[in-house]
Amino acid sequence: MSSSGFELTSCDNGTVFRVRVSPGASREKVAGCHDGALKVSVAAAPEKGRANAALLKFLAKAMGVSRKDLSIVSGETDRNKRLLLEGRDLEKTEALLKRAAGL
Numbered sequence: 743m744s745s746s747g748f749e750l751t752s753c754d755n756g757t758v759f760r761v762r763v764s765p766g767a768s769r770e771k772v773a774g775c776h777d778g779a780l781k782v783s784v785a786a787a788p789e790k791g792r793a794n795a796a797l798l799k800f801l802a803k804a805m806g807v808s809r810k811d812l813s814i815v816s817g818e819t820d821r822n823k824r825l826l827l828e829g830r831d832l833e834k835t836e837a838l839l840k841r842a843a844g845l
Contacts, residue, residue, distance in 0.1 A: 747775045747778060748760075748775055748778060748780065748836060748839050749778030749779065750832050750835055750836060752831065752832050753826070755826070755828050755829070756811075756826050756827050756828040756829055756830055757826070757827050757830055757831065757832055757834075757835035758815055758824050758825065758827075759779075759780065759824070759825055759835060759839060760778055760779035760780070760822065760824055760825075761779055761780050761781075761782055761797070761822075761823045761824075761825055762776060762777075762780070762781045762782070762821060762822055762823075763782055763783075763784060763793060763797055763822075763823060764781070764782070764783040764784070764821070765784055765786060765787060765788040765793035765796075766785070766786075766787050766788065766793075767783035767784060767785055769783070769785060770782075770783060770784050770785055770796070770800045771783050772801075772804055772842050772843050774843050774844075774845075775843055775845075779822065780801075780839055780842065780843060782797060782800070782801060784796040784797050791818075794814060794818060794823075797823075798813075798814070798825075801825070801842065804841070804842035805827075805838040805839070805841060805842045806838065806841060807827065807838065811827055811829060811830075812825055812826070812827055812828075813825065813826050813828070814826075
């Protein structure tokens with residue numbers, strides 16, 4: 743776990759981090775960090791991959807990265823997900839997560 747509280751794991755092609763998603767919210771927002779995971783609310787319903795697509799699009803914008811740099815590693819059908827940010831080391835990923843969370 744990093745000093746900011748985010749649980750980050752380095753891998754060959756980038757950094758994996760945890761996200762806790764709340765689909766069907768009234769608006770999209772990053773609600774901070776809880777238990778090592780970035781908390782994100784998305785308006786899309788959790789059906790036919792809509793919430794996952796909305797999560798990746800919203801989070802890429804909030805972090806200031808390209809959508810193609812983010813992918814879901816695990817948790818496709820769960821609120822708790824592990825995402826891969828390609829091409830970024832632990833320090834850069836932590837800085838981008840802090841940016842998204844407003845920390």
